[in-house]
Amino acid sequence: MRSESPDATGRPMTDANADHSLDAFHRGRFWLVQPRNAGHRAGMDAMMLAAAVPGDFSGEVADFGAGAGAAGLAVIARCGTARATLVENEPAMAEFARLTLAHPHNTELASRARVLIADVTLAGKPRAEAGLADNAYDFVMMNPPFNASADRATPDALKRAAHVMADGLFEAWIRSAAAVVKPRGGLAVIARPQSLQPILTALKGRFGSARILPIHPRADSAAIRIVVRATRAARGGLSLEPPLFLHDAGSGRFSPRADAIANGLASLFGD
């Protein structure tokens, strides 16, 4: 994945001459066609989200806000019989997801994935008509467009669109997840810690047995992301898992655990 995750030779696996890039993930097990200088480029967030799915998962996952398909492909690359629906509302990004599935490097995976252009904030009949049927998925994962205030300087309209957080966004996304997932199906959300309250409130009465996993750059710094996993209609209480520290002290490289998770070799929740 981008420059953080070069291939075995140390070179970033990127096609040099195009307005899109072709980037290797999971050490070359799959490739992503994505905008080079525009839109939301996939990276560590998508890999962490995908790593929240248990390793023995074998059903169909819906990737809400799939972008070019990074998280969905990461799941089916790790879980050999799983299938993925890449749900993206932005036609320009969905086109990158289509190009990703059509790329010869991804032939095997593409047979287990499809792209759906749909607005996951729809409800009721319009949502079903958009292709998101009730009780259709075994797992829903989401990387909702959150308000990255640190990114405010960016002039790029596509990137802005992907980062603007509307009030009630988590409520709408998680409401749809609860509708389309099967009973006892799973949910995984990656977000900033600032979004914890709206996420937990949206889970209430829909998903239970929530597990929060904080992701910190280092052992002595505040979390930059949380991954929340929960189960539809489960009744267990919330737990706060041991955190993931991306880097060891004094090192710019990923810690061994972070590297394994980023490359599809370990799951975030130990299963």
Add this chain to the structure above:
Amino acid sequence: MRSESPDATGRPMTDANADHSLDAFHRGRFWLVQPRNAGHRAGMDAMMLAAAVPGDFSGEVADFGAGAGAAGLAVIARCGTARATLVENEPAMAEFARLTLAHPHNTELASRARVLIADVTLAGKPRAEAGLADNAYDFVMMNPPFNASADRATPDALKRAAHVMADGLFEAWIRSAAAVVKPRGGLAVIARPQSLQPILTALKGRFGSARILPIHPRADSAAIRIVVRATRAARGGLSLEPPLFLHDAGSGRFSPRADAIANGLASLFGD
């Protein structure tokens, strides 16, 4: 504090022949008179809560649900000019707080503390009439009675009363905290991770710049407590701090950081 924190000789500092005990905290800087076999005995929770107050705090702290006064005394033992109001609704426990302040070992601290028997779930005029005036405190800390399902076996009525969690408990306690604390005053709450959603919802619109600090027994186990600190009417977002691990791997003793925090030698949030 109790057997986890014996004095320098290794003996628990407890009076042997009474239905109450006299227990040393902060390595003998203050002592607590508390029921030996009944009620809620103070321990690590109270010390962690007190450690959430900044070291340079010099105002008046209200300790909601003070019990025998452990957290309030821990704050004024560490913060040399701070004053504490120990707010306890259970007369039997408030009597222990009185005995604590009256004990000769605590003479200096007692001059900066008082006991108030009051129900912190009151609102409006009844709350003020109970002695909890609006805008009266610089900091409110609370260890609300949470439902310790692991303790269900206990037959003790007092302990049960301290552990029963009513719906809306955090809403009521935090509503009162917001009323009695001064503008820009502080709040600290210790609770189980399961209570995160009601806590964050109760903070909304009242306290901002919340900082959550998870407390784990060890680096590889889920958190058993959270301490949440926030500021009245502040507008900052939530942060998720690096966790505290109570024990190092393979050790039954407190880690150096946990020991320092338990003994009033370090603050939980590094200030």
